[in-house]
Amino acid sequence: MFVPFDQLPDAARIWIYQAGRPLTAAEIAAVQPALAQFAEAWTSHGRTLQASAAILHRQFLVIGLNEAVADASGCSIDASVRFVQQVEQQLGVELLEKSRLAFLVGGEVRLLGRQELRQAVADGTLTPETLYFDNTIAQRGQLQQAWPAPAATTWLAKYFAAEAKNQDPSRNHR
Known part of the structure; x- marks a missing residue:
């Protein structure tokens, strides 16, 4: 129904x-x-x-x-x-292909392959605040409350932590 x-x-x-x-x-x-x-x-x-x-x-x-x-x-x-x-x-569109991740950038959905993530974070295309569509969520309430969600609040946080560590000037003095 x-x-x-x-x-x-x-x-x-x-x-x-x-x-x-x-x-x-x-x-x-x-x-x-x-x-x-x-x-x-x-x-x-x-x-x-x-x-x-x-x-x-x-x-x-x-x-x-x-x-x-x-x-x-x-x-x-x-x-x-x-x-x-x-x-x-x-x-005439793929819907079952799962290798690309979706982000809301400049009001438009942008798809990136996993291999592009580190570079997109390094060059600032993706920031911790960039909205990420986690398509693995399983309940409508999650869809309403946290879809899309800031990338840093999802499993993608590790990419921003790694980039921050790479940018830490104190690391260059050791």
Whole structure:
């Protein structure tokens, strides 16, 4: 059963799929009926699921499920992945590729590979305050409260600590 995304409870489980590029307004409008149809028809072992799907920040497909009504089964999760693959084909965009990290830089989502992180921190492209989209969060409440979050408050803090250590002038006098 479809429910509007903002009406899912904070404890609702979510899955975040990151697009390889920003979606256009036309693409988002074109995929909206499919998102609602998927959430309406999504079931688990014949049980109706209370679910929703939304495009956020023009770059993320987020599927939400109120597990207080019914949990997703392995089969229903497989069905959701097949749906995401259909959206990929419909829009001509990757959603299941997970190697790049997303940051909000200058009001736009910017994707970086893990191998680019150290250099982006060293050259100041990424700062401790740069907003990071942690796509591993699992509950809608986390999405509302800390997505995106300042990079230094996430697992990325170690990159800023390492850079600060490298910039410490006292290290050069030893």
